[in-house]
Amino acid sequence: MSRTMVSLLTAVSAVIAVMIPAHAAAHDPPPAGGEALAYAREVGIPPAEAARRLDRQALAPGFASAAENYLGTAFGGVWIDRESVLNVGVAGSMTAARTEAVGTAARAAGLDGGYRPVRVGYAMADLNRANALLADRLGPANEGASTSLTAGLRTDINAVELQLPAGATLTAAQDALISDAVKALGGLLVVGEYTGRAEARACVYPYCDPPLRGGIRIANSGAGCTGSFIARSKDDALLYQFTAGHCAVGNTDDWSTRFPDQSEHVIGPIHNSRFASNGDMAIMRVLNVTGWAPRGWLKVTDGPDTFADDTYNLSSDSTSVIGMRICTAGAFYGRGDCGTVTHLGVTASYNGRTVTNLGRGTFCGTGGDSGAPMYASHVAYGLQVAGYSECDSLYQGIAAAESAMNVNVLHALA
Numbered sequence: 001m002s003r004t005m006v007s008l009l010t011a012v013s014a015v016i017a018v019m020i021p022a023h024a025a026a027h028d029p030p031p032a033g034g035e036a037l038a039y040a041r042e043v044g045i046p047p048a049e050a051a052r053r054l055d056r057q058a059l060a061p062g063f064a065s066a067a068e069n070y071l072g073t074a075f076g077g078v079w080i081d082r083e084s085v086l087n088v089g090v091a092g093s094m095t096a097a098r099t100e101a102v103g104t105a106a107r108a109a110g111l112d113g114g115y116r117p118v119r120v121g122y123a124m125a126d127l128n129r130a131n132a133l134l135a136d137r138l139g140p141a142n143e144g145a146s147t148s149l150t151a152g153l154r155t156d157i158n159a160v161e162l163q164l165p166a167g168a169t170l171t172a173a174q175d176a177l178i179s180d181a182v183k184a185l186g187g188l189l190v191v192g193e194y195t196g197r198a199e200a201r202a203c204v205y206p207y208c209d210p211p212l213r214g215g216i217r218i219a220n221s222g223a224g225c226t227g228s229f230i231a232r233s234k235d236d237a238l239l240y241q242f243t244a245g246h247c248a249v250g251n252t253d254d255w256s257t258r259f260p261d262q263s264e265h266v267i268g269p270i271h272n273s274r275f276a277s278n279g280d281m282a283i284m285r286v287l288n289v290t291g292w293a294p295r296g297w298l299k300v301t302d303g304p305d306t307f308a309d310d311t312y313n314l315s316s317d318s319t320s321v322i323g324m325r326i327c328t329a330g331a332f333y334g335r336g337d338c339g340t341v342t343h344l345g346v347t348a349s350y351n352g353r354t355v356t357n358l359g360r361g362t363f364c365g366t367g368g369d370s371g372a373p374m375y376a377s378h379v380a381y382g383l384q385v386a387g388y389s390e391c392d393s394l395y396q397g398i399a400a401a402e403s404a405m406n407v408n409v410l411h412a413l414a
Helices: 003-012 034-043 047-058 059-073 096-108 125-143 172-188 398-405
Strands: 075-080 086-091 115-120 149-154 161-164 187-195 216-219 224-226 232-234 240-241 253-256 264-268 270-276 279-285 298-301 309-313 325-328 337-350 353-361 373-374 377-390 392-397 405-410
Touching: 034 047, 034 337, 047 059, 047 373, 059 075, 059 096, 075 115, 075 125, 075 149, 075 172, 086 125, 086 405, 096 115, 125 161, 125 172, 125 353, 161 172, 172 187, 216 298, 224 240, 232 373, 264 279, 270 353, 279 353, 279 377, 279 392, 279 398, 325 377, 325 392, 337 373, 337 392, 377 398, 392 398, 398 405
Parallel strands: 086 115, 161 187
Antiparallel strands: 075 086, 149 161, 149 337, 216 224, 216 253, 232 240, 232 405, 240 279, 253 264, 270 279, 298 309, 325 337, 325 373, 337 353, 353 392, 373 377, 377 392
């Protein structure tokens, strides 16, 4: 397929939304802490406004769930814009009843402002069906290709985006998928491009004395990755540490980390893992619980978007929303970094596997950051797993990982 044709398809597939003025927030924000100060510096706004926006973003997953409940089949997804306004898509007519349903959902989520209903062409159910269709075909289409097609949900443009590797020569199977998708999905589909190549980030940097926490470098005889959130089994209360599933492939010996004095200490073996169409996540057993005394903490390193904090505590875990600010604490990149969630429900091919239902964002990472905790405002959101380029990255959502591994992320007070 020619680039001219792709550009034409992109233009034809563009989605036009009618915007409704946002409600103004009616309360003063909480005092600005270190994370709010970093966000203020990052986007060039006063710290008090940064605190207000982060507080609102933390309520976005609950708002999305409530909006879906109250809008039913008219629900068109939720996304966050540059001013951190929470937008909810309303498919079809913007009736008074639907506008009121959005308000009811906002109140149920704890919002008293900073949201707006937006009329869109397609309901979330339509987007999910389109995304699932692409996910089923991307793996076979990418098999044997030097570069891969990728796809994911874009609630912010009310479409599913199928992205082609810029400048690459596509295989016949990939061209056929694109042609079939355009015919089958019509206006539900937007065709775009990406640069780089999706690569897993398993492969030297921070270590910590106990307590055991996320954001530290871990290694065994076959790989170097990042240890993520501490988790507790739902069945027997045993403790584990998350990392990426592809880190566990072919590695059967114990994983270890170091203390700052460079002495090596065993964490434990992989207990369960997935690196397939249904996810990229793993948990390792913490063997010496008394010695490690694991906590619901992260080691956050200093960076342009973050302030160093060796005891950054977690208060909850949740799903993410497009437009949300999200941060990572990779043990190899050398500095903390934050970005914006750009896609959800992503299907991507890397390391010879095709993985579905990933998140994608503009946070930065490098080889060895696989497994790194994804967080914001003391909420756990996922595990960094791969990237197309340094600051175009993929992550596994933590809610799906908790369910698959049958564990709960440990919070600071647990």
